[in-house]
Amino acid sequence: MRPITAIGFDADDTLWQNEQYYRLTEEHFQSLLGDFAEEADISARLLQAEKRNLEYYGFGIKGFTLSMIETAVEITEGKVTTETITKILDIGRDLLRHPVECMPHVEETLQALNGHYLLVLITKGDLFDQERKLAQSGLGDYFDAVEIVSDKNATTYRRIFSKVADGPERAMMVGNSLKSDIVPAIAAGSYGVFVPHALTWVLEHVDAPKDAPRFRQIEHLGELGGVLNGITSSSA
Structure with a gap:
């Protein structure tokens, strides 16, 4: 037997390959919020949001995108623009379309x-x-x-x-x-x-x-x- x-x-x-696309998306996200915080702080806050949201959204790109939006709201203290949120949604969609x-x-x-x-x-x-x-x-x-x-x-x-x-x-x-x-x-x-x-x-x-x-x-x-x-x- x-x-x-x-x-x-x-x-x-x-x-x-998968994680490399998340890393590139995170770098883009950092650039969108560059006027409000340092890159390391943005990544740390995003990771905190992802941890909090796992029990609600689970694993995957949709949860990651929602966590980016939540992080943007927190870091800008609610001042994030509609244009920035739209760009976050766009890079989330791009992640869903990666080859x-x-x-x-x-x-x-x-x-x-x-x-x-x-x-x-x-x-x-x-x-x-x-x-x-x-x-x-x-x-x-x-x-x-x-x-x-x-x-x-x-x-x-x-x-x-x-x-x-x-x-x-x-x-x-x-x-x-x-x-x-x-x-x-x-x-x-x-x-x-x-x-x-x-x-x-x-x-x-x-x-x-x-x-x-x-x-x-x-x-x-x-x-x-x-x-x-x-x-x-x-x-x-």
Whole structure:
């Protein structure tokens, strides 16, 4: 019996670039409020707003845009102009229209695994935006199931891997976020393969579970096959 029959993949910054577009949008936002505060203060206030608003708006571009508007109102003490708010809405829409740029080794890896493992896309964020990016990426046909969730925790992975696969113990989760993809998947009983990205949102930072027997780390997705072969060999 193979130790792993299903592999879950995160989407943003695992399959395709994402955070870099948020960073560029934030820089534009800073320039819009440059007459009222320093860049570092604007970023800090925006992050505070994002933290406060997660429970109301969830993850994704729409919540980020609303947080930018809220931050603009706070920093300007209510003096923000209609023109500035319109520009904030515009850069939020631009973020929703950004092109999909796949990460290195993504398609070749999915192609090699397809048909040998049950592949599941597990991503959080805005439903329409994630569906758009998946469609534009051209990767949709490689996945046996797609799960767009409001958040990721151990319960999420237990539910998904029990519903679409043979349970979390025979599953692996691959992603760039230790907090969302790796730590909770391991807590659910799955393997967790961490693929670091150069840019990771500060709210996704936690320590790597290096002592966990089911934790693995690779430089890029092209190394995933070697990890799978190693787990299979050690279980034989």
